[in-house]
Amino acid sequence: TFLRDITEWGWDAAPPRKVLFRDDIPKLPQVLPRYLPIDADRRLTAALTEHPDNELAALALRLQRACGLRIGELLDLELDCVHELDGNGAWLKVPLGKLATERMVPLDPETLEVIDRVTQIRSHGRPLPHPRYRRPAQFLFTYLGRRLTQQGVRRELDHATEVAGLGHVTSHQLRHTYATALVNAGVSLQALMALLGHQSAEMSLRYGRLFDHTVRTEYERALDLAKQNTTAPAAGDTGGRTQLPLTAITGGRDWKDAPLLKSRMAGGFCLRAPAQGACSYANICEHCPSYRSEPSSLPILAAQRVDADALARDAEQRGWIDEAERHQKLIARLDALIADTETQTG
Template sequence: MKNAGELLISKITSFISSLTPIAVEEVKTSLSQILKDFHVEKVEIDEKHPDLEEKISLFLTSKTLEGLSKGTVKGYKQELDLYANVIKKRVKDVTSSDIRLYLASLQNVKMSTMGKKLSVLKSFFGWLASEEIIDRDPTKKIKTPKTEKLLPKALKIEELEMLRESCKTVRQRAFIEVLYASGTRLSEIHQLNIDDINMQSMSTTVVGKGSKERSVFLSFKALYHLKKYLKQRKDDCEALFVTERKPYRRISKRAIQDEVKKVAKAAGLSHKVTPHVLRHTFATLTLNNGAELVAIQELLGHSSADTTLRYARITEDRKREQHKKYLVI
């Protein structure tokens, strides 16, 4: 069986001979002389380059220490593992061409997904460059693909009412009202406990992206349905929302999504309704009702006002009303 060096010589010789006639044995002898001062090791198909594995591990550890959520770090790891399965090189040897080759190898991938994958690679190699582990960032010259900017989906007021009226259980109604009134992310609601809710001020503190805390608020309607749900519970679990069956425990994020989906189906809403759609609805309806952009930015936990601006899409009636109200004549 050929060792790694012999295999490499055979492959190089075969490649050269496909381009031009050569004396095969002479070329092999010459290549053997060149490679005798090098240690050649073959990377197996299912094996990642050890240097790349090590640097990915360091990167993920750094991001964890920076306070990124477990979900974000896990997402980084998944994307970087996929990359490491294709490009088997030491990080300092990776070129822009390698990155393009990897992206080109992705089959049937949407441009938005391609952009997300490139974003992870830019974050990884940018970190390596900033830590002076590599001399240059091979992703720096690669532009993020342009994608169509889709507006966040939001329910109309009548659709929100249809959702409310289609709730079959007290718990479903509590889900809908709390998610909508607070404008929170699914992960933020999922981790709340009963004691976190201040019934007097109708508020709570949630931990958002980057482990940042912020205050969010409930409406009278949301508080009413939440109290109704808590009053009919027969368990001693600390979680704000729990499973319907014993042993009672904190409900999973997937289960909350499924409950919202059931309500939307019962309401006959054709488009997809998720906890995040309720967050979009909170932002859109409150902005349309005259709320200040900076206030909504704080309530949503956005670090940039540009992110919040995506929700600032008002109806034609609202545009007409604002034109009449503020036009100087």
């Protein structure tokens, strides 16, 4: 930049030709956001909730995780940061932060309870000067007449990670975890930008690259082709292929005990390798609002519920928390279907 400037200024020391080219500038590393895996996120939240060392700092970290705030935005929150909008619920007004922009983040009842608890235990005192505006302000996180510091939040996070049995975690990873959860839930790019306070789509697209659906689709397609190559010719079949025998897949054990992702359907079951991930269509019919059952289906639904309960316990023992939750949701849906059918038939 300096060399270009002295050329524009007409200095005698300006080089007679261009000396720096695009390829001369080293490319910056494109590092993906470091988010917490689901199990680690749950353990950390449990430690902050059940075993806090500094309750105010623990609540601050829970609020940061629930709203995806930067640490500076979190500590600059003022006492009147919650706004109730008619017909649109409660929203958190995030103050000017790193990019000098304000934004509104929707709040759920659980996060509102966190903020209510903060207002109960915070120190009440005189207004303190705002670091950006220099005007007196009542901050949300005040302790013994002073504002909660980043060092205080850091100490509480270290304590919680030790209780949860985790390695080193930074407070900014809570923001990454919030964004990653939104991407997994299918939030749009525009909504993600608004919730995170990003000014460019490129900033938000970093999270999209974590879970590229195209990569996943191509992977599953290739895996299906690889499975086809491992099947054996059927008796009397000259060119077609058939599925491997069930004993070859389960190792001779009962299918409910196999180390695979398992789904129980009314008319059978599904087995998937852990590398394939859970099937997005598993038990889709049972959860459909148009699904109906009749008295003759009650024994089938009851048997399906028994197997789903066994699969949930199996998934928990293997540490597959998402799988266990999926089976629990199916159990709850089956209970509702069975109850509705019994009520209709008296």
